[in-house]
Amino acid sequence: MPVNDAIRHDWAREEILALLKRPFNDLMFQAQSVHRRVFDANSVQISTLLSIKTGACPEDCAYCPQSARYDTGLNVERLLPLEQVLQAATRAKAAGATRFCMGAAWKNPRDKDLDRVIKMVEAVNALGLETCVTAGMLKRDQAQRLASAGLDFYNHNLDTSPEFYGEIITTRTYADRLDTLQHVREAGLHVCCGGILGMGESRADRAGLLQALCNLPQHPDSVPINMLVRVKGTPLADAASLDPFEFVRCIAAARILMPKAMVRLSAGRAEMSDEMQALCFLAGANSIFYGEQLLTTDNPGQQADRALFQRLGIQAMADECPRQRATSSRGNTRRHRPTSGRPSR
Numbered sequence: 001m002p003v004n005d006a007i008r009h010d011w012a013r014e015e016i017l018a019l020l021k022r023p024f025n026d027l028m029f030q031a032q033s034v035h036r037r038v039f040d041a042n043s044v045q046i047s048t049l050l051s052i053k054t055g056a057c058p059e060d061c062a063y064c065p066q067s068a069r070y071d072t073g074l075n076v077e078r079l080l081p082l083e084q085v086l087q088a089a090t091r092a093k094a095a096g097a098t099r100f101c102m103g104a105a106w107k108n109p110r111d112k113d114l115d116r117v118i119k120m121v122e123a124v125n126a127l128g129l130e131t132c133v134t135a136g137m138l139k140r141d142q143a144q145r146l147a148s149a150g151l152d153f154y155n156h157n158l159d160t161s162p163e164f165y166g167e168i169i170t171t172r173t174y175a176d177r178l179d180t181l182q183h184v185r186e187a188g189l190h191v192c193c194g195g196i197l198g199m200g201e202s203r204a205d206r207a208g209l210l211q212a213l214c215n216l217p218q219h220p221d222s223v224p225i226n227m228l229v230r231v232k233g234t235p236l237a238d239a240a241s242l243d244p245f246e247f248v249r250c251i252a253a254a255r256i257l258m259p260k261a262m263v264r265l266s267a268g269r270a271e272m273s274d275e276m277q278a279l280c281f282l283a284g285a286n287s288i289f290y291g292e293q294l295l296t297t298d299n300p301g302q303q304a305d306r307a308l309f310q311r312l313g314i315q316a317m318a319d320e321c322p323r324q325r326a327t328s329s330r331g332n333t334r335r336h337r338p339t340s341g342r343p344s345r
């Protein structure tokens with residue numbers, strides 16, 4: 001199969017399935033070749049994720065311990081005070097993070113909630129960190145308010161293929177998600193959008209998720225690929241585990257399909273071996289979440305990550321701001337950011 005880095009938005013499901021079926025070594029070579037043409041192959045961006053409002057979510061996402069519908073023993077927390085968020089962001093920066101992501105378990109934020117989130121965004125930006133928020137569905141004007149406040153990224157995942165989606169979530173539609181992504185894009189925010197593997201979906205569904213992502217009008221700037229964390233009390237607590245090689249194949253396919261996106265190895269790392277994570281980096285993953293907690297589930301400790309980076313000769317991507325690279329080098333996804341009044345970094 002010829003290596004072709006052209007940015008495309010017209011991938012057919014069969015083409016993606018053909019990628020996923022390639023001999024493993026060929027697929028890895030292709031993904032690594034694409035990766036090296038765009039990125040430093042030995043740099044990985046580090047993000048830190050803080051749950052700023054935990055649990056009691058009215059949605060029914062079958063994988064999520066934060067849904068109010070499942071008894072997972074989670075401690076519900078209201079929206080954190082600004083000071084607490086700022087302290088966590090300061091610690092994250094000191095530990096080497098360049099992006100601070102704030103997650104709130106809402107179906108959608110009320111305007112008065114958004115006022116408080118905007119204050120958090122402004123304060124974290126002032127520390128010199130990139131900011132990302134995930135807070136459910138957004139209306140157009142809410143996305144614009146976040147953009148005007150200087151937010152860099154908004155995360156809203158597609159989770160899985162359109163066909164399998166109804167098995168996982170019934171309280172919001174795929175179209176709802178696409179609408180939010182459109183509002184985020186049109187507001188000039190960078191889009192963070194990915195999905196979860198290992199929820200009982202088929203390979204065709206995994207190809208369908210990747211197809212939905214790479215055929216968006218602009219490729220997401222960040223593509224988090226999560227391995228399901230099976231949490232007791234959720235409907236997916238006993239889901240069969242996914243073959244680790246299949247997960248790595250999907251990372252490689254994401255790299256090939258979206259050459260300029262940051263592909264983030266997200267949830268599920270705590271259950272991955274060092275060797276599997278190394279294969280994910282080889283397949284083109286170039287971003288991780290750092291810190292012992294990922295919203296409400298475990299993540300490898302910072303020491304373990306530092307040791308792994310050292311063993312692999314990986315540097316934390318610190319000098320080059322992904323936001324600047326994204327806006328300066330991608331002809332296909334150039335966008336306008338509204339003036340925020342925030343000093344550039």
Ligand code: SF4
Binds near residue numbers: 061064065066104105
């Ligand atoms: S994934 Fe998000 S929307 Fe779904 S239940 Fe969890 S917090 Fe709510």
